[in-house]
Amino acid sequence: MQSTARVLVTGGAGYIGTHTCIQLLSAGYQLLVLDNFSNSSPEALHRVQAITGIEVPGIEGDINDAALLDRLFEQHAIDAVIHFAGLKAVGESVAQPLRYYHNNVSGTVTLCQAMQRAGVFNLVFSSSATVYGDPATLPIREDFPTSATNPYGRSKLIIEEILGDLYTSDPRWNVALLRYFNPVGAHPSGLIGEDPSDIPNNLMPYIAQVAVGRRERLSVFGSDYPTVDGTGVRDYIHVMDLADGHVRALAWLQQGLGIKAFNLGTGRGYSVLEMLKAFEQACGKTLAYELVARRPGDVASCYADPTLAEQELGWKATLGIEAMCADGWRWQSQNPEGYRS
Ligand code: NAD
Numbered sequence: 188m189q190s191t192a193r194v195l196v197t198g199g200a201g202y203i204g205t206h207t208c209i210q211l212l213s214a215g216y217q218l219l220v221l222d223n224f225s226n227s228s229p230e231a232l233h234r235v236q237a238i239t240g241i242e243v244p245g246i247e248g249d250i251n252d253a254a255l256l257d258r259l260f261e262q263h264a265i266d267a268v269i270h271f272a273g274l275k276a277v278g279e280s281v282a283q284p285l286r287y288y289h290n291n292v293s294g295t296v297t298l299c300q301a302m303q304r305a306g307v308f309n310l311v312f313s314s315s316a317t318v319y320g321d322p323a324t325l326p327i328r329e330d331f332p333t334s335a336t337n338p339y340g341r342s343k344l345i346i347e348e349i350l351g352d353l354y355t356s357d358p359r360w361n362v363a364l365l366r367y368f369n370p371v372g373a374h375p376s377g378l379i380g381e382d383p384s385d386i387p388n389n390l391m392p393y394i395a396q397v398a399v400g401r402r403e404r405l406s407v408f409g410s411d412y413p414t415v416d417g418t419g420v421r422d423y424i425h426v427m428d429l430a431d432g433h434v435r436a437l438a439w440l441q442q443g444l445g446i447k448a449f450n451l452g453t454g455r456g457y458s459v460l461e462m463l464k465a466f467e468q469a470c471g472k473t474l475a476y477e478l479v480a481r482r483p484g485d486v487a488s489c490y491a492d493p494t495l496a497e498q499e500l501g502w503k504a505t506l507g508i509e510a511m512c513a514d515g516w517r518w519q520s521q522n523p524e525g526y527r528s
């Protein structure tokens with residue numbers, strides 16, 4: 188992929204999408220963002236423009252709209268697609284499985300059909316470490332068995348398998364399945380970041396909202412895990428590092444190596460209490476918490492072996508938890524109510 192290529196970014200107004208747009212623009216790519224703003228706002232794209240000084244063409248629309256996709260591929264010379272668009276709340280997926288399968292699975296099928304009609308065969312897909320279920324050993328390698336414990340995770344797994352079948356049917360496809368570990372932090376400008384529309388499900392945005400006074404205290408889910416301090420351990424990865432992984436994946440597609448899954452993680456796990464302490468350092472406050480019962484479905488520890496991404500994509504995470512917390516705090520403190528601030 189030439190770095191002057193045009194990339195369609197589905198879900199590009201979201202948390203990971205906006206950060207990736209910035210890194211793509213600074214690498215010279217031309218972008219077209221398609222987002223239905225179901226979990227984001229046009230303001231996020233205005234901020235990307237403010238940071239980069241480059242206008243990002245944004246189309247409001249749905250990946251399930253085949254006619255719209257055909258028009259976009261017809262009107263713009265698109266070389267590759269980075270596909271972030273998807274619903275991602277685990278609990279919600281248990282309550283509304285059909286909505287998740289329609290949006291994530293059918294949406295991806297509709298997108299790939301439109302790509303096929305347009306003769307565009309380069310795809311980077313947002314997968315997740317959730318496809319490993321409860322791993323037997325750590326760190327997690329890409330060849331570990333996969334399984335799903337909820338409809339969200341199953342939607343990712345099904346999509347990975349569909350994309351595998353697609354490649355088997357037509358070797359012109361080049362697909363990078365990027366399995367993200369736990370993305371956190373924000374762009375160092377503090378202008379963009381994660382903006383949950385409801386009570387945050389994830390640790391870092393919850394801690395950030397406690398720090399800014401929107402929530403009283405963190406509930407730490409489980410303190411009897413076989414980990415360093417009894418709390419859950421995860422591989423937190425700075426969203427700017429994750430964004431760079433997508434730029435590398437686009438370059439990898441150009442080699443025409445077919446379909447491959449890559450872990451995007453740091454290879455290092457931190458416990459909930461370690462993250463809380465690091466955030467306290469970043470914001471200069473003591474943050475209230477209580478130890479409560481385990482959250483159903485959680486695993487004790489999860490961290491990546493990121494060797495394959497280093498070898499094949501030439502990508503490695505560079506930012507540690509200090510930067511993750513400092514940048515996350517800058518975003519939250521400058522935008523206490525997110526993009527509505
Ligand atoms: P996000 O919700 O901030 O971004 C997703 C974007 O897609 C949003 O802007 C939303 O409005 C849009 N969207 C959703 N359905 C759409 C549809 N049908 N048509 C058009 N746009 C649609 O989430 P994120 O954290 O940036 O995640 C991006 C991708 O990465 C998702 O596929 C998610 O499942 C995956 N992922 C996220 C994490 C994480 O912890 N954030 C971890 C692993 C994988």
Ligand code: UFG
Pocket residue numbers: 275277315316317318367368369388389390391393405406407408409418419420421459482485
């Ligand atoms: N946690 C708390 N309190 C909270 C929120 C989380 O103690 O209020 C704990 C969890 O129990 C876990 C750790 O913090 O030990 C991380 O939890 P997150 O919800 O932030 O992240 P998960 O690892 O559970 O899941 C996330 C995404 C999934 C994705 C997975 C792997 O939510 O969609 O990372 O990428 F699949």
